Amino acid sequence: MTVKIIKNKQIEADKLFQLMSTLDKETNYMLYQPEERKYDRKKLETFIQNTSENGLILVAEEDSEYNGYIFAQVTPLTKIKHSAYLVIGVLSDHAGQGLGSELLAQVIDWARVSGIHRLELTVVTENSAAIGLYKKFGFIQEGVKKDSLLVNGRYYDEFYMARILD
Incomplete structure (x- = not known):
């Protein structure tokens, strides 16, 4: 398996939308419900830009x-321009193969070069695989967002997690 990492403006909006839509269907851990993500190429291209x-x-x-x-x-x-907020998603077929680690490692390298001091994110408290990944990269839990998400009639808590860079 050869994985290529594509950066910034080289990203194709259509493919990115397909990836995000698939993740919305695969897991309750992403923010959007599948029916909530609407494709607007211009808006997505603006977001990428x-x-x-x-x-x-x-x-x-x-x-x-x-x-x-x-x-x-x-x-x-x-x-707050010394901080970066992270959102990460990996398709279930590719989970556990080091892809999340590769993406996170590259972001940390970029952050150091870019003068970012703090990386932060939220993660559903039940998402043990993601929490394990973040801890592996030095993220620590800073707090809990109680009943942060409502999915299929059930409330989920989220951890605030962050890593301070040297």
Whole structure:
């Protein structure tokens, strides 16, 4: 298996939308319900452009198909521009094969070079695979968002997790 990591503006909106839509159907751990994600190519291209300018998007591609991504979003606001908020998703067929580790390692390298001091994210408290990945990369739990998500009539808590870079 050869995975290629694609960066920022080289990302194809159609393929990225397909990946995000598939993840929405595969797991309750992503924010969107499958029927909530609507395709608007122009909006997605604008998102890719804005995130590329104020952060980083990496997508893993194998055999012309996207199978994982990570977004590192940075705001230009002075008080918090040292932080990047992360969103990561890997298709279930590719989970446990090191893809999440590769994406996260590349984001950490980018953050160091870019002067980012803090990486942060939220994760459903029951998502033990993701929590294990984040802990492996030095993320620590900072707090709990009680009843943060409502999925199929059930509330889920989320952990706030972060890593401070040297």
